[in-house]
Amino acid sequence: MTLAADLATIRALMRRALNEILRVPGAAIPGVLAPTIFFLGLTAVFGNLTLLPGFTTESYQSFLIPVSLMQGAGFTGAATGVNLARDIEQGWFDRLVASPAPRPVLLAGLVASASFRSLIPAAMLLIVGFSLGAHWPGPGGLAIALLITMGMAIVAAAWGTTIALKFKTQSASPLMQAGMLLLILTTTAYAPLELLTGWLQEVARYNPVTQIVDAARQGFVGSVTWGETWPGLLALAGLAALLLALALRGMRRIAD
Amino acid sequence: MTGGFVTNARVVAALGRRATRQTFRRPQLMAPILIFPTLLLAIQVGGAGRAVDLPQFPEVNGFLDFMIAGAMVQATMLAGNSGGIALALDIEMGFTDRLLAAPISRFAIVLGRLVGTAALGAVTAIWFLAIALIFGAHIEGGVGGALLIVLLVTLCAIAFGSIGAAIALRSGSASVVQGLFPLVFVILFLSTAFFPGNLLLEPARSVAEWNPLSFIVDGVRDLVISTFSGTQFAEGIAALALLGAAGLGMSAAAMRGRVRRGG
């Protein structure tokens, strides 16, 4: 297939994914609201952790907001997986798979929309966060945070797609969400590395997603430097590559 | 009461057995109720554990000791939600109609379901007590305290089960009950489930002061982190009684409405 044809396919699949939100708006609301609700809850409950000596900021909102952004990306990506599982169950997916569109193009079409859709819960989160006193990260910090959000949405969509292709049922959706949640929370999500305790400190030390969280967090808690940014972007790229490869493998194996 | 006491008791027992079998025969449904709060517990203990160093933090053996009560209550809320979903599915598939057409008390239908949820509650308590002991927490209340914990948590499951049943009866739809599941988190955030009341920020702090969940969690927590306090225990029981009464009242009303509308 020519490049033009491939791009047209990706655009068409993205349009279809967007249609879901426009045509059944109620379905999107939980995914959009949930990150903000969790953000409000967690900051109210654990906000005073900033009193601990060694905490890198006095505003827990600023500290937590990048984590909530990534959680939003996680929910968005999981929704992609759930929609795919439904499409498989209802036979729609056969239409895509029986067509000559190359498998990587189909995958790109499925996950690309997630990255744009993740900006919706992100926008809500940022509005609420700033109004509660989260620090303004500056244009550079904000750009990095949003870039990472969109990247995590692709990671989550790839994970959701892999699960959907493997189990072919919507009831696997908890697995899609839990996987991402676990990945994001076993990091410096709740507190800086030195203040984590026990097993979590060890896991967070080696979890590549910690780099991603720290990179997204920079502008909100301090200044943005290239030294803090590149490890996060590298980890994100690596994670995305790994999960996209897994999803592609699943797509090629769907006829087994 | 329609049907006489003995008949209804038998019906409740039979429905209870069915509910219990449903729960335990499908571990993939039971697992999220236990696994999810356990994972969250592990992450929160690891992430916020240093809070015990804060001067305002109550005297505890460890952060796990503090948190375990919240995890238990969270699990019972999920169990209640799951019982509600099961009841809603029964309604959707017409099984409840069969029961309503029989000469038995309406309440037997709800009570039978609650027996299953209570069993799940007891399992929850034992699971988390085991986790607590394995990972180094101390149950200051001793063996007696542990037994009281099992009792409280079981009653908790029944209370939330009755609320879940009320929602199921009112809506008749499993997806509505399922959709309310995120509410569990919101309500818990606004209580002392995860952090001491004096360290919460507004608005959680004010809401937590009168949130019945705070009293319930504190009742269980007291048995873990200190010796038995009659007041805390009584407050916990009272809060549970309040929730249970509300749940059963709503269930009765919803049941009446359902019967009047013809299902």
Next chain:
Amino acid sequence: MPAIETRDLQRVFSGDVVAVAGVNLRIERGEIYAFLGPNGAGKTTMVRMLTTLLRPTGGSASVAGHDVVAEAGEVRRAIGVALQEAALDPLMTGRELILLQATLHGLPGAEGRARAERLLARVGLTNAADRRVGTYSGGMRRRLDLASALVHEPHILFLDEPTTGLDPVSRKAIWEEVEKMNREGTTVFLTTQYLEEADNLADRVGIIDDGRIVAEGTPESLKAEIGRPHLEVVLGDGAMERAQEILGRFGKPLPAKDGAALVELEGGASGVAPVVRALDEAGLVVESLELVQPSLDDVFVAKTGYHLEGSGDETAVPEASSN
């Protein structure tokens, strides 16, 4: 080069379920070939293997000269597919669906749009094209599915139970469309559980049961193989066993159908009178009596031992073939 060819094609699912147990096919270009069989016979599994949606677990298959496993991409380019589940998105409009199909096949914008309009007009959906598919009737959905399968002008069309669940008028409309496509040169492979469909549409029929082809040929040759007409007798007071015993003296008994006793008549029409006399002498009240020429159902019964359609009471008949 045949349009479709399979060699000992097999598909086993986990749990040792053998859905397709070694099928050999050779379908020439321009044919309409029908796979006829009951539910669970393996028809859908065959179609899914030939359309690259399912990998064979044994044997081989080639479509349009390309192997379905090694050259799946080329196969997909050459075929049009309309599956049993009518894989449609209820939230899309008919036009959006055909346009998406055109995009999936790499048709450039303007040409894709032109073809979409032509096809929508051809199946009579131009007026409904901007309504959501969720509002379409069953017949409309099938027509849309068929139209979208044609958007890239494939040489070979696969139809899995194209008229199941449709009313007679819609069914006829689909048949006319399929015949028209075939006249234009498209090879058609279809599966069906309807005798009439196979009889009317197909150049050749493969009767499939339990994952195997039990008979293959043109409808005429298959029926000629069976050859003999049979008598259908409906009795007034339901004296089935007695009637079957009497009938058994005049020819080979066949499985009962819809409350009627059946017997194959060796001598054809001349054998009717003795049967009537015998039933009359036995004092049995005959409500109706019909001499039926052989049909594909008879072929099916001869090969499998049971009816494909309308077997009401499964009254066992001695000496009926039982494999």
